[in-house]
Amino acid sequence: MQNSKPPRSVPKRRDSSLSHAYAVIMAGGSGTRFWPLSRRKRPKQLLEVFGRDTLLEQTAARIRSLIPPERTYVFTSELVRDEVARRLPGIPSQQIVAEPAARNTAPCIGLAAHEILRRDPEGILIVLPSDHVIRKPDAFRRALRSACQRASRQGVTVLLGLKPNQPHTGYGYVELGSREESPDGQEIYKVTQFTEKPSLAQAKEYVVSGRYLWNGGMFIWRASTVIRHFETCQPKMARALAKIASTGGVGSPNMLRRLYPRLEKISIDYALIEKIPDVFTVAVDMGWSDVGSWSVAYELNPKDRNGNVRPARSLCVDSHGNMIVSPDKFVVTVGVRDLAIIDTGDALLVSALGRSQDVGKAVKEMEEQGRDDLL
Numbered sequence: 001m002q003n004s005k006p007p008r009s010v011p012k013r014r015d016s017s018l019s020h021a022y023a024v025i026m027a028g029g030s031g032t033r034f035w036p037l038s039r040r041k042r043p044k045q046l047l048e049v050f051g052r053d054t055l056l057e058q059t060a061a062r063i064r065s066l067i068p069p070e071r072t073y074v075f076t077s078e079l080v081r082d083e084v085a086r087r088l089p090g091i092p093s094q095q096i097v098a099e100p101a102a103r104n105t106a107p108c109i110g111l112a113a114h115e116i117l118r119r120d121p122e123g124i125l126i127v128l129p130s131d132h133v134i135r136k137p138d139a140f141r142r143a144l145r146s147a148c149q150r151a152s153r154q155g156v157t158v159l160l161g162l163k164p165n166q167p168h169t170g171y172g173y174v175e176l177g178s179r180e181e182s183p184d185g186q187e188i189y190k191v192t193q194f195t196e197k198p199s200l201a202q203a204k205e206y207v208v209s210g211r212y213l214w215n216g217g218m219f220i221w222r223a224s225t226v227i228r229h230f231e232t233c234q235p236k237m238a239r240a241l242a243k244i245a246s247t248g249g250v251g252s253p254n255m256l257r258r259l260y261p262r263l264e265k266i267s268i269d270y271a272l273i274e275k276i277p278d279v280f281t282v283a284v285d286m287g288w289s290d291v292g293s294w295s296v297a298y299e300l301n302p303k304d305r306n307g308n309v310r311p312a313r314s315l316c317v318d319s320h321g322n323m324i325v326s327p328d329k330f331v332v333t334v335g336v337r338d339l340a341i342i343d344t345g346d347a348l349l350v351s352a353l354g355r356s357q358d359v360g361k362a363v364k365e366m367e368e369q370g371r372d373d374l375l
Contacts, residue, residue, distance in 0.1 A: 017152040018145065020122045022223075023067040024112040027056055027076040027084055027130035028099055032363040033293050033356070036347035037325060040375055041079050045130040046087070049297060049325060056130045060088050062137050066144060067126065073115065073250075074130070075099055075108045097250045101261035106271035109219075110237065111260075113226035114245035124151055125226060127219040127268075133300060135287025143284035146186040147220040150280055155228075157273070158220040161189070161213030161281035162288045167203035170292065170357075172196045172215040172269065174281055187283040194274045213283055216290070219268065226272075233275045237263055294340040294356035298323040308333075323353055347374055 031044025038044045045056040053061070060072065069090040074097065076084045081098035088096070099108060109127055116123040126144065134140050140160075147158040161174055177190035194215065198206065206212035230238040240263055247255045264271075273279065289296055301309040301323075308316050310324040311331070319333040326343040333341070340356045342349040351359060366374055 017124060017148040018066060020120055020152070021067055021071065021124045021126055021148050022112075022116045022120070023063050023072040024109065024116075024125050024127045025056070025059055025072065025074045025130050026105060026108060026127065027074050027080075028102060028108065029129075029131060031131060032360040034297075035359055035363050036344045036349050036374070037342055040077075042083075043077075043080060043131075044291070046080060046083060050133055050291060050300060054087060055132065055291070056084065057087055058134075059128060059130045059132070060091070062134060062140060063126070063128070063144070066141055070095075073097065073112055075112065077102065094251065098253075099260065100253075100257040103260065103263050103265045105217075105268040106234070106266045107237065107241070107260065107263040109226065109268050110230050110234075110241040111244065111250065113223040113230075114241055115249050117223035117227060118245070118249065121224070122152075123223040124148055125219070125221055125223055127217075129217050129290075131291060132216065133287075133289045133291050135289075136285065139284055140286040140288075142184065143186060143282045143286065144220070146182040146184060146188065147282045149182065150188060150282075151220040151222060151225075154222060155225055155278050156221065157225065157229075157276060157279045158188075159191070159273070159279065159281050160216055160218040160220075160286075161191075161283050162216045163283060163285045164207050164212065164214050167200060167207045168214070169197055169200050169203050171290075173198060173203075173206050173212045174215050176211050176213065176281070176283075182282075189281050189283060191279040191281050194269070196269070213281060214288075215269070216288055217269075219273070229272045229276050234264075234266075234271050237271070292357065294323050294342065294351070294359070295353045298340070298353060321353065323356075 027045050029043055030040060031038040034044050037047055046054050048054055072091050073095045074084055078098040078100060081096060085093060085096050113125060116125060143160055150156055151158045173195045174191045175193040177192040180188045182188055244259050291297060298309050303309050307321040308319060310316060311326055314324055314331040317334045319336050321338045323340045324331055328345055329343055338353045340351045340353050
């Protein structure tokens with residue numbers, strides 16, 4: 001007699017590496033090249049000029065299907081901590097950490113590693129900047145899954161390597177060594193060398209060779225691996241971070257304010273990544289941009305028939321290729337081309353669009369002049 005019962009479905013095997021994954025979103029930057037819209041109390045990641053939501057909200061939304069809010073941390077500045085919490089109401093308040101001083105990315109990541117290791121001895125950090133645009137989020141998530149699987153091994157560091165579409169001199173590059181393939185078909189390479197901001201001639205060679213990827217600052221590794229590398233490469237900082245962790249870590253704001261500002265101001269790339277062994281990269285085309293200037297914002301936004309990015313309340317006569325932002329005033333342009341025109345009421349920026357990456361230089365000059373009212 002035949003068995004009339006339907007065959008039992010086999011449950012899908014869960015990705016155990018993701019069950020130990022924790023997102024660490026870095027939201028402490030100031031975005032000076034987006035002045036005057038971007039200020040100390042309203043940095044680039046809190047602007048709404050790259051879509052309906054802020055870049056910070058887009059970052060959190062991209063990972064939500066992989067990492068739940070209860071395993072997501074955001075490191076930001078004291079100036080904007082309350083606004084970050086308002087924008088991300090699903091993330092537990094105690095996991096939105098206000099850094100008492102800007103110390104670049106290494107101290108932030110080290111502090112996060114201690115916090116996550118305390119919660120989960122097998123914890124994996126997914127370190128993500130909060131101010132990037134990713135137009136192919138599914139490709140990003142597939143790459144992240146593969147990166148977590150590889151990074152679940154002790155001692156291994158994985159970064160997401162971005163396939164370059166032009167010889168950009170403002171990015172870091174990684175040189176590719178031997179190639180492997182993950183179970184889901186992702187390309188994974190051993191990293192043999194890092195180059196920070198090469199010359200234009202070098203960048204052209206890198207792109208033509210096909211052996212280099214951009215380093216987008218997205219790192220995946222076990223918390224225990226991070227701490228061990230700090231102990232080896234940055235012993236002084238490792239001791240200070242361990243002391244902060246032993247006295248309450250992110251849950252002890254007073255101790256954090258006393259000890260954190262003493263830490264060296266250094267990026268994770270210089271502190272660890274360029275010094276450690278067993279670094280791999282997952283090669284991915286995910287429509288990535290670091291949105292580093294008004295000219296990049298221009299490329300990412302919809303345009304009128306004359307190539308202008310402009311608000312509804314504006315009039316452009318014989319004007320082409322301009323980036324115009326003016327929340328309050330009606331703007332009229334006549335016979336101008338390729339400008340960034342950014343008005344915020346108390347300040348006005350007029351820049352050649354092709355020179356908008358130099359806005360940061362103007363901000364630095366204002367700092368030196370003590371114009372804190374405009375920063």
